[in-house]
Amino acid sequence: MEAFADALLRMFEPASMAAIFLGMAVGVVFGIIPGLGSVIAMTLLLPFTFGWDPILAMYVFAGIMGTASTGGAVPAILLNTPGTIANVCTTFDGYPMTRRGEGGRALGLAASASGLGTLFSIIVLAALLPLATVMLMAFGPPDIFWLVILGLLAVTFASRQNMAKGLAAGGVGILIAMIGSSPVFAKIRFGLGAEYLWDGIDVVPLAVGFFALSELIAYTSRGGTIAEGEASLNVGGIRQLLRGAVEVFQYKGILLRGSLIGTITGAIPGAGGAVANFLSYTSAKQASKTPELFGTGYAGGIVASESANDAKDGGILLPTLTFGIPGNGEMVIMMTAFILHGIQPGRDLLVNRTDIVWAIILGVIGAQVLTTIVLLGAGGWLAKLSVVPVRYIAPLVAVLSFIGVYAIRSNIWDVLLAVAAAIGGFALRKAGFPLITLVIGFVLGGEAEKSFIQSLQISGGDYMVFFTRPVSIILIIVIIGTLGWSLRGALRANARAREVRA
């Protein structure tokens, strides 16, 4: 507790505040630009922090990781273009609100849902740090496999509106994930002899093509401004923003569920913000008494989406801080920062360098609070973006998307892939396939296969390995329960539809 008080005092020193502010500003800007995200921001800043006080460096990195997905909500709401993959579901309700002229309110909702989600997950993180070893021992590859299957199932059943196409999209996503090398196989699969496919398809060009560029095609071909009709005259000033910010508390259930889902999903290696975002949105919709409101510009939808993608921060830090196991790209850079600054993750960090642990925790919270304030302050100005004619916005989005995609791997062919994904994604959407299901299948498919093969390698080919571990058994029960519950829901809905027609 003393360490916490010290850390809190340190945080309010001018240098610390400057570091947090720097991290926040970079995180938000990189979040807003489609394609660029926290990973590239952290990578670029890494060399600059070399030689700094490690605490200050941690503030910067914590600031970036905590805020990129909040920044990503801005274009998601105003332009229907998620700034990061973790903001896709924010577009479902945020954008309709913008078109109604309620962009300010949506930004307010997103800013405060993000802040509260982060706060929740960081508190959970602080509480769980002492229990981390137990959890690590409990979750082996078979358990991870079932967890990923649960995630995939939840995603599939989420597209209940059109389950056949949802399932097909998810399946295609998993198949695309099979391209390239895999850590569990020596040979490259489906590589067509192309060197470009050595490491498979990268998720960033795919997602930028699907979400940013295909949307660009949609609104540019339509013309006009994003906010249409009379409503566009009333984008909403600070009053609308504050209304949104306060309104969050009307959706306590959604907020809590989203934060919880975000935290748990964050702790699963490979899953990350996109999955958290989607699971939270769909489960909020399923549990809602008014599911028909989701997707129409419903405030609860934004709360579900934005609370989860920020709550993943606490979850993802857990395996990193306690075992030095980075769950995603952000954490790989965080680990590198640890190494550069002579910090060893794990027991040593938790026992001897509590100042660092608290710096990260407070850095994430501090940056998030700042972001919320900045978004609320600048939100009115940002919301005006939606009344800027798309003829100005479109070429800028194209330029930024291209640069963002190129910067990930310095490979110009990635830009070509994004351009191809743009028209492919456009056609898929036109034909009624949910792109997000495809992307989630893509993200989780590789993880599912890896943990499956790993389990069999451990057991020497014995399939019983999937059914003997306690955590696995619990997860199997949850999966069966979810299946039953979803089927029951589907049957009921069908019966109701039949009654209505009769």
Next chain:
Amino acid sequence: MRLIRAIHWLRALALTSVLAVSALALVACGGEEDPTANFPERDIEWFVGFDAGGGFDVASRIIAEAMSEDLGVNVVVRNIPGGGGRRAVQEIARGVPDGYSISIVNMPNQITAELLDPEGIDFNSLGWIGRAVIQTYGYYTAEKNPWTSVEQVAASTPEPRFCLTGLSGHSFLVAAISTQELSIPWHPVTGYGAAEIRAALLRGDCELGVGPIAGDTLTAVNGPDFKVLWMFSDERFGPVPDAPTITELGYPDVGGASLANNGLVMAPPGTPDAILDKLSAALNKALADPDVAAGIAKAGMEVSTQTRAQSAASVKAMFGVVEENIGIVQERSKSQ
């Protein structure tokens, strides 16, 4: 209508000519003179064939910073991940031999990759600048496993499982060759992140790990949960003086230090000697800086310098070691 088309056409023409004129002007300003005398005149790109954040990446950034000061131009680290470092090798193999693009490369593993799946790269023709870092590899295990000798590990029942990051890369190479030489059963469990292997050892996913004994692995093996079984080095390895070398355990033929991971620095084939000498001098000067060495040690690697000739010779020697073992490496990479 025709007028409009004409205007469009004129506009296009104007654009093109502006572009062409500015391009010509730039070429003229550039001028051609002896490229070696004033080298370097602009930023040098230092490729890393992996994502940001790996050991080689961190070491490269530290070295590049020191070299920048010495050379008076920026040495910019660029990550071009692909194929486990192969993309960087290709980029250099096809690069312009002017010394402005160089790369760190993981050896001998790139030789293995080339032998298993040839891309037509002639390693002996590359412009070897020197060696930046090495990593000394060793076997480690959870403290609870009672083994002290190679024979105990080999005879252990059920057969010990090996946790690996994948079926390629340097850890795999060392594991595949050494298990063969030491008659340890081959039972790999793959797909772990480097740090994740320690969690897997504690959880009982596997019994053996192989990797550089440095960085966070070093901290772990000095702690209560893990221990080093043996090191692949010619002499006892400084950071873990209690761990025996594989030679001490009675296996002098396994390869010892030849199984270390080398971070060599190279330039495209045909780079003039004068430029290579300048780069080599700058590299070795940077590596002689104690701060650089300390930073690299923190990142889990050791500074170990070589002259240009030594590096070229060691590449030849690595070819020998890899060619001799390529059969077993190929066979073992197929196991699933």
Next chain:
Amino acid sequence: MNLRMNRDRVLNLVVYAALLVLTLSFVIGARAYEGRMTLVPRVIGIPTALLLAFIIVAELSPRLRGLTHGRGGAADDEAPSPEESAQRQRESGAGVDAGSWQRVLTVYGWLVGFFLLTLVVGFYVAVPIFLFAFLVRESQVAPVRAAVVTVVVLLLFLLIFDLVLDLALWRGLLPRILPGYIGGGSLPPLYRGL
């Protein structure tokens, strides 16, 4: 109206067929591998292919069509209102609200053109050319205004990506003209032997 609907359905069928071909190529391609490497491509690929085949059949058969177009069995005859269908699309994350196909292809042509230009001349030249050309031709902005916007964006672009972040952006395929900026890019191998 009827004609448009038919054209949309033809396009739908093209998309379904493309996905089916893609899926089948994974299933068939998996035969080149052995053991566990074929497991996921088959276990996922075969049901996905069957599902896509079903979607195609359903699209062709009016009775089944409702099953793949939203909840319940509502077929073509019950055309939903535009608002309703937009909402339905959004909920599933599918569907799109765009202009005519001709407009769509025009905009896409701009993207492809921008890529090709970037490939050849690099970002530092392609960005201002694309911006200016797009603003003038596609967005119908007055040339002077477009030039101002282009210059401002280019300056910001240089400031952020070059000076502050030191990102090494693609320089284009031209011979090295301005080292580090224009020309001299080395194309990453796309295909063996290329």
